[in-house]
Amino acid sequence: MTTAPFPVRPEPADLPAPLPEPAVAELRLEVVLGALSDPLRMGIVRKLLLESEAFDHPCGWFGLDRPKSSLTHHFKALREAGVTRQRQYGLERRSHVRVADLEARFPGLLRLVADWTPPAA
Template identity: 80%
Template sequence: MPSQVRSTFALPPEPPAVPDPLPEPGIDELRLETVMGALSDPLRIFIVRKLLLDSESYDHPCGWFGIDRPKSSLTHHFKALREAGVTRQRQYGLERRSQVRIDDLETRFPGLLALVAAWEPAD
């Protein structure tokens, strides 16, 4: 595995006073089958793809995605992505914001994020 992977994706700079991330697996705990399982749901791969291609800031609340689903359903999907190690979430008061763990995923699974970015939903 390369010691340093250059990603075509990047996060905007971290703003000051960012809360600590919610519990997530460490980079050495990321498992391909778990990550792929989380990405196997079309809504979850849409979330990750949107974060990769359309991010406007360091992290995003669930309302930014424009998904017309009940909050409980969205909470489940965001939690599945975080627990699989695909996204990182932070709690800002009552709001959770998400970002893709770009560096960790590119290091563990080079090329995976490019595949996610190239994915197009079925009609």
């Protein structure tokens, strides 16, 4: 198994249960790539990989100037594809990348995401 070249924070104790997501064996490359095909979602994953300050992050941490409904859609697409794991903390959902799961199924994929250069605004 390949080790990811970016920091992976240890899981804190007493985490809420994750929201529904595919099991590692159910991760499908075409579904993961479909979720990552949107530049905003690719940027979310890249930021999580390269700039995480904590185990997981709320939507506000990303600094995205988009309507809440749009962000909800993008974060849900990433979770349902198996790219991120989300947990409910009261009224907010926080996300992190499923690094170990994705590296186990698709070695090197996250390195490509981390190396991606976002388009100029």
